Amino acid sequence: MSNPLPKTTDRYVLRTTQNGFDSLEFEKDTPIPELGDYDCLVQIQAVSLNYRDLIIAKGQYPFPVKFPKIPCSDGAGNVLAVGKKVTEFEVGDKVCTLFNELHQAGPIDARAIASGLGGAIDGTLRQYGVFPEHGLVAAPTNITPTEAGTLTCAPLTAWNALYGLESKALKPGQTVLTQGTGGVSIAALQFAIAAGAVVIATSSSKEKCDSLKKLGAHHTINYREDTNWGETAKKLSPSGEGVDHVVEIGGPNTMAQSLKAIKMEGVITVIGFVGGAEGEKQPSTLDALTNVCTIRGILVGSKAQFKDMNAAIDANNIHPVVDKTFPFEQAKEAYQYQWQQKHFGKVVIQLGRLQ
Structure with missing residues (x-):
């Protein structure tokens, strides 16, 4: 019964x-x-x-x-x-x-x-x-x-950041820059590695950077020690011309560095402001022009994207x-x-x- x-x-x-x-x-x-x-x-x-x-x-x-x-x-x-x-x-x-x-x-x-x-x-x-x-x-x-x-929320947001803009969806061999060790950034790292991309990850401590490397990050940057981490990320990109995708979670206080890291025609996806909603030197809308990049704001993702993401999680045994x-x-x-x-x-x- x-x-x-x-x-x-x-x-x-x-x-x-x-x-x-x-x-x-x-x-x-x-x-x-x-x-x-x-x-x-x-x-x-x-x-x-x-x-x-x-x-x-x-x-x-x-x-x-x-x-x-x-x-x-x-x-x-x-x-x-x-x-x-x-x-x-x-x-x-x-x-x-x-x-x-x-x-x-x-x-x-x-x-x-x-x-x-x-x-x-x-x-x-x-x-x-x-x-x-x-x-x-x-x-x-x-x-x-x-x-x-x-x-x-977090993994679906990461999936949308990397694949939601169809004309600029992540491709194997491209480079992704993630920020920190929260849910969105770690999911983006995992999805990017599964896709055959190069991942540059930032964090606030050696211990967290070591953990990011264990997850597959090719390069890590301690942003507390390297305050110009955007330029460093650009130099670490395989071409030296910058990264293809930035998963921007920090907000105004990290955007200036994200702009330094981005490749021409690259995509900065803005998904949060964990670094605060106000910044000392907030970039202007003209920075999208001067850096020839796309700055895109997203709010999680759709059910169709959720299904695609789950299929990738199954296929690649992502945890x-x-x-x-x-x-x-x-x-x-x-x-x-x-x-x-x-x-x-x-x-x-x-x-x-x-x-």
């Missing part, structure tokens, strides 16, 4: 950002919404944190957020039940959540941005959730639920790098740990049993 479906879920809710991470409220036994015809009931097994989740809790997110809100976008788990018109998934399937549920393919638009998990709509930091089938993607078969719980896991009850500690920026890879909150 099958187990009855859950009717309630424990969850975290943000009702305000006045107290930062302490604003996360733990709620027990809240009702699970009724399953619609096109919905799936998912037991969430793993949720990973992103910089976006941290700044939402601190009231620093530049996009609209409505409160109260269940936080977090990243989640992986099992399908427990499906609506009568669901065709893509079956009970028992392993799935990941899609960051912007309405971003199915092609360029993102305002409607898709208004479907962002953990910001515009309720997110994943709960034991069970009802999600529309278009808001889920089948997880890769080669990785664990903990690893799958990291894919929604996301997980730095540390926390139990569900210690979500606030997980937030604080990532805020300290000591992590290498992803920070994951685990919920329930892992199968």
